Amino acid sequence: QVQLTESGPGLVHPSETLSLTCTVSGFSLTGYSVYWVRQPSGKGLEWMGRMRYNGDTSYNSALKSRLSISRDTSKNQVFLKMNSLQTDDTGTYYCTREGLRRAFAYWGQGTLVTVSS
Amino acid sequence: DILINQSPASLTVSAGEKVTMSCKSSQSLLYSENNQDYLAWYQQKPGQFPKLLIYGASNRHTGVPDRFTGSGSGTDFTLTISSVQAEDLADYYCEQTYSYPYTFGAGTKLELK
Numbered sequence: 001q002v003q004l005t006e007s008g009p010g011l012v013h014p015s016e017t018l019s020l021t022c023t024v025s026g027f028s029l030t031g032y033s034v035y036w037v038r039q040p041s042g043k044g045l046e047w048m049g050r051m052r053y054n055g056d057t058s059y060n061s062a063l064k065s066r067l068s069i070s071r072d073t074s075k076n077q078v079f080l081k082m083n084s085l086q087t088d089d090t091g092t093y094y095c096t097r098e099g100l101r102r103a104f105a106y107w108g109q110g111t112l113v114t115v116s117s
Numbered sequence: 118d119i120l121i122n123q124s125p126a127s128l129t130v131s132a133g134e135k136v137t138m139s140c141k142s143s144q145s146l147l148y149s150e151n152n153q154d155y156l157a158w159y160q161q162k163p164g165q166f167p168k169l170l171i172y173g174a175s176n177r178h179t180g181v182p183d184r185f186t187g188s189g190s191g192t193d194f195t196l197t198i199s200s201v202q203a204e205d206l207a208d209y210y211c212e213q214t215y216s217y218p219y220t221f222g223a224g225t226k227l228e229l230k
Contacts, residue, residue: 045210047219048210058217061118073158082130094166102214105155110166113164 002026004034004095004108011114012085018113019058020080029053029071032097034078035104036069040091046094049079090115119143119213123222136198138225140211145191146174148215155215158187159195162207171196185206203229212219 008020021035029051036048049059049069057069068081078095086096099105118142128134146154154174159167169178171187174194184199198205206229211222 042210043210044224045161045221047212047221050217062220076201098214099169099172099178101153101157101173102156102168102219103169103178103212104159105169105172105178107166107168 001096002106004106006093006108006111008093008111008113010112011116012089014086014115016085017083018085018089020034020077020095020113022080024076024095024097024110027097029073029076030101033044034055034071035096035098035103036078036080037079037094037096038091039110040088043091048080053072079115080090085115087115089113099100118209118211118218119146119220120176121211121213121220121222123225125225126223127226129228130201130228131199131204136201137229138196138209139221140189140194142192142194142213142215144215146194146213146215147191154190155195155213156187156194157212157214159205159210159212160184160229161210167210187201197198198227201227201229205229 003025005023031051035050051069066082071078094110095108096104097106122141124139146156156174158171161167175187186194186197209225
């Protein structure tokens, strides 16, 4: 079955770089796109970016200058890197996979990232 | 970017009541090539990841109870819960998947009396 699992450091210091990994199973990264969505604590959902099945990427324009998404298909992993973190980047980060009509049918459990000194 | 206006921000209802919530897009989400709308609804319960309820504006995802109905086309969409149950206490989000960057509504918080 389709599974996505996020991993990364729970705590990042202000101005540092966040590195997260999404490890997938049950499907191929060359057949489906994987997306990153985040949710600041107590707030709504924000679409961050996408790793397309063919290796192309798209980013939220508000985050584009700080964000990079890459992948290792041999390890079934998609990576998110975001620099210059600030306290308002604190929240839960999810990776997802689309289903029909590009809706996010599959989600990881999410990983909580706290930005604090 | 496509803007999504979701309303109301919160709803307080009694079990068994009918509930409707709205999602309005700043541009049409109807893809002319296949005549399909690219609008999804999600339910997020406290401490959980969002779960897909409706895709393509009106199609229930696998396992979603039939008390949840999505409707609308173009720029105006509605999620209806025909008879609210206690387990429906959650935040509800709509999302456009018509064009990048995908965008979410701000959410509707459903609370029970």
